[in-house]
Amino acid sequence: MELKENMILLDQAPATKKEAIRLAGELLVKEGCVDERYIDSMIKRNEDVSTYMGNFIAIPHGTDEGKRFIKKTGISVIQVPLGVDFSNDEQVENLVTVVFGIAGANNEHLELLSQIALYCSDVSNVAKLADATTKAEIINLLKEVG
Amino acid sequence: MDDAKNKTSLKARIQKLGTALSGMVMPNIAAIIAWGLITAIFMAEGWFPNKQIAELIGPMLNYLLPLLIGYVGGRMVYEERGAVVGAIATIGVVVGSQVPMFLGAMIMGPLGGWCIKKLDSIFQDKVRSGLEMIYNNFTSGIMGMLLAIVGVYVVNPVVNTGSMLMGEGVDWIISVHLLPLANIFIEPAKVLFLNNAIGNGILVPLGIQQAASAGKSVLFLLESNPGPGLGVLLAFTFFGKGNAKGSAPGAAFIQFIGGIHEVYFPYILMKPAMFLAVIAGGVTGTFTFQMFGAGLKAAASPGSIIAILAMTPKGSYLGVLAGVVAGAVVSFIIAAIILKHDRSTADEFEAKQQEMAQMKAESKGKETPTNLAPADFSGIKKIIFACDAGMGSSAMGASLLRDKIKKAGITDVSVTNTAVSRLQDEPDLLVVTQVELAERAAQKTPSAVHVQVGNFLNSPRYDEIIARLKTETLINEETGAEPKATTGSELELSNVKEINFIRHDQNIGTSTMAVSLFKDSLHKAGKKVPVKAVRLDELVDSSEHLVIVTKEAKKNLDIRYTNVQVLVVSDLLTDEKLAQIIAGLA
Numbered sequence: 001m002e003l004k005e006n007m008i009l010l011d012q013a014p015a016t017k018k019e020a021i022r023l024a025g026e027l028l029v030k031e032g033c034v035d036e037r038y039i040d041s042m043i044k045r046n047e048d049v050s051t052y053m054g055n056f057i058a059i060p061h062g063t064d065e066g067k068r069f070i071k072k073t074g075i076s077v078i079q080v081p082l083g084v085d086f087s088n089d090e091q092v093e094n095l096v097t098v099v100f101g102i103a104g105a106n107n108e109h110l111e112l113l114s115q116i117a118l119y120c121s122d123v124s125n126v127a128k129l130a131d132a133t134t135k136a137e138i139i140n141l142l143k144e145v146g
Numbered sequence: 147m148d149d150a151k152n153k154t155s156l157k158a159r160i161q162k163l164g165t166a167l168s169g170m171v172m173p174n175i176a177a178i179i180a181w182g183l184i185t186a187i188f189m190a191e192g193w194f195p196n197k198q199i200a201e202l203i204g205p206m207l208n209y210l211l212p213l214l215i216g217y218v219g220g221r222m223v224y225e226e227r228g229a230v231v232g233a234i235a236t237i238g239v240v241v242g243s244q245v246p247m248f249l250g251a252m253i254m255g256p257l258g259g260w261c262i263k264k265l266d267s268i269f270q271d272k273v274r275s276g277l278e279m280i281y282n283n284f285t286s287g288i289m290g291m292l293l294a295i296v297g298v299y300v301v302n303p304v305v306n307t308g309s310m311l312m313g314e315g316v317d318w319i320i321s322v323h324l325l326p327l328a329n330i331f332i333e334p335a336k337v338l339f340l341n342n343a344i345g346n347g348i349l350v351p352l353g354i355q356q357a358a359s360a361g362k363s364v365l366f367l368l369e370s371n372p373g374p375g376l377g378v379l380l381a382f383t384f385f386g387k388g389n390a391k392g393s394a395p396g397a398a399f400i401q402f403i404g405g406i407h408e409v410y411f412p413y414i415l416m417k418p419a420m421f422l423a424v425i426a427g428g429v430t431g432t433f434t435f436q437m438f439g440a441g442l443k444a445a446a447s448p449g450s451i452i453a454i455l456a457m458t459p460k461g462s463y464l465g466v467l468a469g470v471v472a473g474a475v476v477s478f479i480i481a482a483i484i485l486k487h488d489r490s491t492a493d494e495f496e497a498k499q500q501e502m503a504q505m506k507a508e509s510k511g512k513e514t515p516t517n518l519a520p521a522d523f524s525g526i527k528k529i530i531f532a533c534d535a536g537m538g539s540s541a542m543g544a545s546l547l548r549d550k551i552k553k554a555g556i557t558d559v560s561v562t563n564t565a566v567s568r569l570q571d572e573p574d575l576l577v578v579t580q581v582e583l584a585e586r587a588a589q590k591t592p593s594a595v596h597v598q599v600g601n602f603l604n605s606p607r608y609d610e611i612i613a614r615l616k617t618e619t620l621i622n623e624e625t626g627a628e629p630k631a632t633t634g635s636e637l638e639l640s641n642v643k644e645i646n647f648i649r650h651d652q653n654i655g656t657s658t659m660a661v662s663l664f665k666d667s668l669h670k671a672g673k674k675v676p677v678k679a680v681r682l683d684e685l686v687d688s689s690e691h692l693v694i695v696t697k698e699a700k701k702n703l704d705i706r707y708t709n710v711q712v713l714v715v716s717d718l719l720t721d722e723k724l725a726q727i728i729a730g731l732a
Contacts, residue, residue, distance in 0.1 A: 006664050011654075049533065049582045053542060054605070063563055081654035083662065095662040097655045104541075107278055114545030119545055123659070123719050130655020 003112060003142060005135040007031060008077045015098070016067035017086045018043055021051075021060040023140060033103045034073030039098045041066025042101070052086040052094045055123045056130065059113075061109075073108040075116075076101035082131055097130035097146025115142055170219040171412035172254055175393055177214055181206040182406035191447055197227070212240045212251035219255020220262075227266070227286055228259025229320050238297020243306060250305050252415075254297055262289050271548075271560060283573045309335065313348055320352065321565045325364065329428030329613065330536060333370055334421055337411045345369040350445045362441030362459050367432070367466070373473025374427030375410040378420055380474070381481030382413055391414065405450025427477025434472040436466025467729030526615060527574040531563040532587050532604030540564065543578060543599070547608055554612045566590065576611070637711050639730040642675060643690040647709075647718060648699050649679040660694070660718040664728075668718065685710065694718065 009027060014020035019113045026038030039064035045051065062069065078099040087094035100116060102109060119125050119142055134140045181203070185319045186192055188199040214232050220232020235258035236703030265285055271434040273281045312335040335344050351366035378396060379401060382394035397409040414420040435441070442457040451470065458466045529547060533540035540563035548561040566586050569577065575594035579587045584598045599605040645664065649657040657679040685693065688709045694713045695703055703712060715721035 019556065049580055056662070064567065079655070081658060083658040093662060095658065097658055110278070110541050110545070113541050116396070117542035117545050118549055124717060125665075127653075127656040127659055127719055130659060131653050133652070134657075 001112040003075065003139050005139065008138055010077070010079045010138075012078050012080050012133070013082055014078075014080060014084050017046065017084055020058070020078060020080060020084045020086075020096065020099050021046055021101070024060055024076050024099050026103050027076035027078070028074050028103050030078070031074055033070065033072050033076075035069035037068055038062050038069035038103065045090075046086075048087070048125070049084060050094070052087060052096060053104075055120055056095055056097045056126045057100065057120050058096040058098075058118075059100045059102050059116075061104065063085060063119050067105070069133065070103045070105045072103075073105045074101075074103045074106070075112055076144065077111055079130060079132065090121065098126060112142075116127060118145065165571055166219075166222060166256065167252065167415045168420070170215050170255060171224050171415055173218050174211065174214045174389070175397075175409075177206075177211055178409055178412065179397075179400065181211060182400050182404065182409050186400070186404040186406050186448060188445040189448075191453075207246050208243075209240055212236055212247045215251040216255035216258070216407065218254060220259035223256050223259025224263040224266075225568065227282065229287050231262045231290045231293065232256065232258035234258065235293035235297055238294030239302045239305065240297075243302055245306065245309050247302075247305065248411075250297065250309075251300060252299050254293065258293050261293060262286055265289060267560065271563075277415055279379045282603060283488050290621050300572040305382075313344060316344060318349055320363060320365070325368070326429045326433040328368055329432050330425055332659060333374060333424040333428045336369065336407060337414045337421070337424065345445075345447070345598075346451075353442075357441070357443060359730060360441070361442055362462060364432070364435050364441045365443035366445050366457065367435050367440070367454070368428075368456060370403065370405075371428065371431045371435075371451050371470055372402050372407065372451055372454070372701065373431050373470040373475075373479040375407050376479045377427050377474040377477030377479075378413055378423050380412050381423070381478050381485055385485040386605065401450055405448030405453055405638065407449055417484065417488065419488070420481055423477040423480040423484060426480050426629060427473040430476040431469045431473025435465060435469040438462070438555075440465025440469060442466070446625050454565070525574045526576045527559060528560045528572070529559060529578060529611070530569065531561070531575045531578045532566045532569050532583065533563070547578070547611065550612055551615070551626065552606055556612070556615055578607075578611075630691055637692065637727075637730070638689070640732050641713065641728065641732060643688055644692070645675055645677045646691055646693045647677070647679045648669075648682055648685075648693065648695050648703065650682065650699070653718075664694075666726065667725065667728050668712075668731070673728065675730055675731055682706065686696060694724070694727075 004051070007027060012020075012023055014023055021042050025042050028034045028038065031038055042060045045063045045066065046058075046060055048063070049073055050058075052058045078101065080097050080099060082109065083095040083097050084099075085093055086096045099121075100113075102113065104110070104113070120129070125141070128141055129138055132141065157711045164406050179369065184199065184206070185203050187194055188196040189203060190197075190200065213236055216236025217229045217233040220235075221229035223232070227493075232255035235254040236247070236251045239254055240247045243250070262285065269281070269285070307413055312331050315331040316328050317329070318333075319325070330650060349365045349368055353363040356363035356365060376398055379394045379398035382390050383398065385391075386394055394413065396412070400406050400409045409653075414424060440462045441459070442462075443459050445458050446453040446457045451584055454470070456461070531540035531547070533543075533545040544563040549557055551561060566579065566583050567590075569590040571591040571593055573593060575591060576597065576598045577587050577591050577594045578599060583596045586594060591656050597607055597611065599607050601617060647657045647660045647664075659678045661677050668675060668677065682699075682702060683706075685691065685707060689709050689711055691710045692713060693703060693707075693710050694715060696716065696718060697714055700712060703710075703719075713723060713727060715723050
């Protein structure tokens, strides 16, 4: 699968991680990837086990049970240039600047996800994603990893 | 030393076989009970004969139960993929067989799982991403097809021939009048679900001839004697453990009163030593019947104590009951001895596992969180990333590590991902999880090596794993000396009260991240200097401010501000100078 512009939202400023996950989830709903209820499952999953990945990246996705709300595979990208804290602990800051909302059916999302992982393992690359001012820029950046 | 080692490994192997057999049958006991109840209640000789319902009996016995066993057997070896291939392979031995193919299923199920597992280990990392679905379905499908054909032509005839030989053995023993010894064949044959073949096929016809002349025949009792099976089930009731113990009393009722002997067969299969118990019980029972000259008027079917007593001629009650009881007592005693002995070895086994786990925990406790005992990594063949749903984080981690492993030139280690709930314990396994899931992962895979990561994308653990896999020895990767503060020397860091990063439209994200990283590093160094990202026009022109900028941004800064201290870096996030600044700050 490929990343499309309609799956990207630039320059968002969610106040909480929940709101950030909701943004990512709503985009998945809007593009017909998941049912509304998937969003709750995303939020729940993040409460159980944080989807914060390090390097200013979070990849919220549903729980195992939430999988039944997936209609088709999709990955949404929410850019949060000013960052949003994904930590559950007041003492710790897990700032996230790029949120990847994931709805994965039949492992079709793995290729893109693996590209994202490889690309984002270098924090400078995440910075490029967080600085991007157009959607095309984000798509091209992620394409760099082949 | 070597001898002792071999012994334990043989013992462990027998235990493993026993566990495997019970693992295939135990999950399906419900199906066997459903079949048993339907048979006992609705068959032609049952309590409420119902022809329509009784039509279930044959297909359930011949197809449902073997397929379930094959499915579970495949799943034990290789999860769902193995299960499906195992079931396909099983149908190959089931169709066209003369007897219910339980034995065949126990061979084909695990064989199917094993074959597809091997195939995957060869090809899986060569599959282009995006083609996984096609690969998965077609390899399983083709493998299943081939195995089913092998089943039809090879395994099916072998098992059928085996069961024929059993029957001929019984025939021969009867012909030489060593009747009690017939049970040496009958009992194992029963447990392999050949009970009807032997009972109705050999013993009943012969028995009818005898009964026609003498009014009764002991042959009707050889196979239908519920004593030996009852003894085994009672032994499990009192001395078994876990699931087997819990389900044994119910099984005993269905077997002894309901006359469905099949329910006790799984208990024998899960502990093959139990064959001794039922054989001894059967031989004793038959011997006792002969001593009392007991016999039945006609075939007792099903082999329920009620049906048997109903067929007992006057004057034979004592002999019949004595034979049943003697069979039960002897098999109970032997089964109890086997279970008790077995329990002690199982405890030993568990104790050893615990010991190992403890040693592992201890070695982990002592070290800094980046070190694992070097021995832990020897022989690792498979790495599994486990997360909650197996959808996102673990997939990311797995692709990163796979990439690193490839680049490091390691070829014999596979990296996959899954949900914690689907983890399976196996040797030579390394499990990587998030800290939160570590406990669940450890429960699921007690014999695996575990590594916890906090940060899936950028964990130092990955490089450690690679280094350890490569050399299996510990590599000390701690950076040695503190970097010398050369660049910071012209700055007066002791004056600095605030650190600023400049935020402009093209670097909003970067500046956010730079502030966060810098704060984090300061925090770790135990220092508290405020760090802020500001717009160029918001800056306070004071030497108490240290501004960290890239070369391009410095030009603009110089035009507007003269008093601030400036550090020029090539990269706001990863430049080495940042660490030096932190070291120099008050």
